[in-house]
Amino acid sequence: VRRPVVRLLLALGAASVAGAQPAGGPIVAVSDEVGHDVRLIDAGTGATLATIPTGARARGVRASRDGKRVYVALSDDAVNAQTSADAIAVVDVATRRVVARVPAGSDPEQFAVTSDDRWLVASNEDAGTASVVSLGDGRVAATLVVGIEPEGVVVSPDDRWALVTAETSNSVSIVDLRARAVVGAVLVDPRPRAAAFAPDGARAYVSAEIGGTLSEIDVRRHTVVRSVPIEGSVGKPVGVAVSGGRVWVANGAADVVSVLDARTLRAVGRVRVGRRPWGIAASADGRWVVTANGLSDNISLIDARTLAVVRTIPVGKRPWGVAIVP
């Protein structure tokens, strides 16, 4: 479990698939909560490139910035019990195999990875903590007390800050990744789920499922700048992504993605996708947005320029998280 991940990957001679993307869409990684696997999908053609068994409940998923690795949060099906199933699996994209499992505390659900692939921050839902893990040697460098029922995790573009939402406490803990300490918290609307940084790292956006809002946070001042209702406050915003000057919000209950101007937070569009969109990811170039639709067992590929769903792709039994592989 504690094998050095990077060394192992070098030994495997993993090759990047970066640059190999078809013009019609990106490569997408999708976690399957019930099917216990992660899939690599060519969203341009709809083809499943690989179905990689994880042997455990797969939820949060992220891709490394160089596109060589996909990380997947794994846990057992029972809560409040840390078992050997609780880990972050490292998938080598080239060989399409799980090449390492990194411990990340109890019941990891969502996580984020620093841009240099050195550190991982995971929320431990049942323990009420966040774990800061060295991806180099699998060492848990810090276990931080955050709010109750932590969920969403995001790391700032400069790797300085991590935000951890807490669904029961209605808080966002601000973690200084240099000090590996919680340095503040922001009270947001009820049941915060996901967070996403603006490209400049100064602001972040947090969804509140029960509050029905999206809050903009000033990260350095630890304040809520403003909160806006989503879908007329009857939405249940969960996943959040930022790209192309827009904030993309997955509304689990309404089966739509709400599109907001990132500067004004005014709604500029809505896209109907599959049932109960949960995970959402946007490509770095702002061209694509993808949702994992948990109740319709598919993903929706959205053209970010036209706001049209250009492809709906069946995947697994309950897609949970989604990441675009650069």
Added chain:
Amino acid sequence: MQPPIVPLDGPSMDRRTLLRLCAGALATTVLRAPRAVRVVLAGAAEAPLAEALAFGVSEAARSAQPFGVSVTLARAAEPGEVAAARDVALVLFGGADAAGCRAVAERARALGAVYVDAWCGLDAWRGRSDGCAGHVVHVAPSAAMRADALGAGAPDALTARRWIVTTDEASDAEMLLAVRGSRALSAAGATVVGLVGQPRAAAQAAGVTHDAVLHVGDAGATITAARTDEARPLRALGWHASLEPFGGAQLGDRFRAAARRPMDERAWAAWAGVKLVVEAALRATSAERLDQRLGRADFIIDAHKGVPLSVRAADRQLVQPLYLVRDGDDAVLATVPRPGTDARARLAALGAVPHACGVGA
């Protein structure tokens, strides 16, 4: 260039300086918001309820700590022993029966505190205006809510279409609830073939053909629905240990780890009551009392029921979905209101009673 602003009795200052001063004043007033919440369990209480309250305080204290607000729990053998406290938001729980709940609520009123009714329900104040007073909030569901919920959800849950509605006695309290239940059954598409102010046996003796019974007993304290071929009745509960969606599983697991037993509706009400008042304290402005924040239409909390919960201004009732559970079952048969169109309106109407605390209350 901005023109200078000249105060009445001081030197001139530019607009930026004034804004800085205003910002400083605002920060000062924010700091004056309550920094401590003291929860007091007053009067005799069963050990499991005290334990559930301690769990709620423990969770709320952890959530409030990053914001510089402390949450503590104290016990008082009698309501009269609870003392006033300065610079602390005082919140009273307790009351083993209707009279006990009213006594604790009255003590809260005298102290300028908030009383959280977690275990009695508005019916403990039947016919009294002080049950809807601003310092009270009812987390426990009222009998009217339970009658509405059973009427709305039982026909589908039990697949029963022809109903009679019965009571233990023909008292006003029971008959009013029986009428509510009857209306809710009809609104749900069921046929109410009889509403009788007498026990079920008498109705059956009268030869009314039906396949289910909604019964109101114990002056409204017991409301059940049952098919005629099923001995175990259905009840409308505020919580059930089997609930998993919306973080219910996580809440249940945390409670089980703390109390070594499943979370029932009274334990949930204790936990939710503490969460309600502590969130109100965290969000209250410096000019706002705790009870004022609790009654605001825009003040909502999440308590793992999948919808925003709020306190109804008219009767200080926490409006919340209820769960239909058959005695002895380990699963919920139905949630009322069901999700869907106009669910919010149906939730707002659950147990809503014109003049719940008397005309003019």
